[in-house]
Amino acid sequence: MGEIDEGLERAERTRPIPQSVAARPRFLLKGHKGSTKRLATELGVSQRTVQRWLKGACVPKPAAAERIERQVKARWQPRVRQRVRREAQKRGFMLHVQARFGFTSSAGPTDDPRPRTLTQLMPGSVAASLYAARDAGATHTEQERILADALGEHYFKDGGHRAAGLGVELTDLEWVDIEGI
Numbered sequence: 063m064g065e066i067d068e069g070l071e072r073a074e075r076t077r078p079i080p081q082s083v084a085a086r087p088r089f090l091l092k093g094h095k096g097s098t099k100r101l102a103t104e105l106g107v108s109q110r111t112v113q114r115w116l117k118g119a120c121v122p123k124p125a126a127a128e129r130i131e132r133q134v135k136a137r138w139q140p141r142v143r144q145r146v147r148r149e150a151q152k153r154g155f156m157l158h159v160q161a162r163f164g165f166t167s168s169a170g171p172t173d174d175p176r177p178r179t180l181t182q183l184m185p186g187s188v189a190a191s192l193y194a195a196r197d198a199g200a201t202h203t204e205q206e207r208i209l210a211d212a213l214g215e216h217y218f219k220d221g222g223h224r225a226a227g228l229g230v231e232l233t234d235l236e237w238v239d240i241e242g243i
Contacts, residue, residue: 064202066209069238070192071135073155074143079134083122086134087115093137105129150189150242157184158239159209165218166229173233180217188212206232 080086094100102109114120164173214230
């Protein structure tokens, strides 16, 4: 998962997902009405292994821990996530980003070696594009292209009021934070 996906995930959460190793299987167990057997089947492990996790006698191996985390994220506040997503696509979102940029213009291309920290209100269409790309399994590079185009239009060109013909590229994305408005 890249920085952009993680930023979208953070924006969708109102409460943090369970952090402890034992809390995550317990959360999943509630969805299976207390059946360790059904949970074990879903996670591809034995029922006894799930029972050991719940007691704290052992911890999940990395592959199982990843499956558990995916399942928890998939079930954690799904209605809240849908509402946050709808609002972002309707009203836009605040983007905070630190990155290095490359620019192309009629004078030629250039890379800016300094990292820039930008905060910009983005319209709902950008949120819709980012969500659509994530849903389609887009690569991190494709998501960066969406952000670069959006920042080029809404930050560097100021909605068409300056820098006509400027092309913007993210050359080094350090971090991204996305928050609803």
